[in-house]
Amino acid sequence: MTACFALSPDRPPFGFASRVDALAALLDRAARQQPCVLASSLSVEDNVLMHAISVAALPIEVVAIDTLKLPQTTHAVAAEMERATGRTIRWLRPEVTALIAHAGSHRFEAIYHSRAARERCCTVRKVDVLAAELAGKAAWVTGLRRAHSEGRETIETEHWDTRFALRKFNPLAAWSDEDVWWYTRVHGLPFNGLYERGYASIGCEPCTRAIRPGEPLRAGRWWWEQNGQQGGECGLHLAPPPASESVEVVV
Template sequence: MMSPKFWTIPKSTLTAQQLAEKSAILQGRLTAITARFSDVRFATSLAAEDMVITAAIVKAKVAIHLFTLATGRLHQATVDMVNTTEAHYGVQILKVYPEESDVEAFVDQYGMNGFYDGEEAKKACCGARKIKPLNSALLGADAWLTGQRREQSTTRTELHFEELDDARGIAKFNPLFDWTESDVWAYIQQELVPIHPLHLQGYPSIGCEPCTRPVKQGEDIRAGRWWWLQSDSKECGLHANK
């Protein structure tokens, strides 16, 4: 039996001029956001899109605070990427941990890996390990950024640059909303952005370790997220604005 072929980093068709224009637009977006809002925060997963935004934040020299959700179930490579990114760019990334009581309540009800049992249990785990910590991380902010792109999934095709996060009463921005996967990797290669090691092992999208796996060539790029659930919505609830 032949071994499956997994997703690989796409080749770019952008010219140097096109990439320079995209880079300038991205920096302009970040500058415009910080001109309007006084406390802007960026939730980074350390995966490709978020590394592009991190690089652009540093390049644009804008005041945007970086944080990451340290769920307790991340790959070691993701944990290590925090140190790699801080050292490479001279930035500080705040690690936001879940409340121990919330995790214990989930484990008591569902078991440590109970999220495999279905959508309800998955949402409960994400709620404890990601959504509540995100709410805490955004307290006091008046705007936040994500690395979401329209091309990523069927739930993001109508994504806009700016949204109102009704759930938290603040503005939400998606600076890469109109970028393609190829655009992202062209920027990474041009700007020598550090690459998460799992991207080199067939992972286009990276989340918690037990909930993420490599994607075969031809599969949707988010097919490796919560793969045991038969759903077109590969989301954890972080981006539910209402």
């Protein structure tokens, strides 16, 4: 697979209009379940969602987790997206006491030597922060796509999130790299400059690298744990549910 930025198309991908219609229908459906939030990582996918939400003036708040380890380019694109959409991003940050406790038990560099230490860092800086935010919410929206990795190949556009106990919408589940980049281009959306440097999936700075030609899109995430294969997960997204629990919206 080639880095998605390099695939930026010069014409609409086949079926693009119908996928945009389906996106609008799914976001409208999500917005009917209140309170509902978009959890943005400022990825190119999440920027598509933030733009579509703002165009439709939907009551879906945009939140983002500042792990305190994000690249400067992520903060820069966040400010650009706020200007482009007129929407405010509400930043969520880890508990200081949890950070201090974690720092007291592990040097930060332990994430490169111990999967448990890495997962604990993700728990403190991301998962616990998101769990606190989603408590009491009716639904959340994410930019997950089936094309991201083998582990995401079966995600549904809507399902019950058993981990956080609310409905989860993945309106871009069926979107291709070309769809996302075509939408970004035609709407003139800002995007993280790291995409132009070979990054295909962007998280915390110490845990993200550019991918090489032929590598999967998420191979640059926690690469030292992956043997150059599919790329891992930080714990925000569990495996998809059985099909019987899912609702697929087709427009």
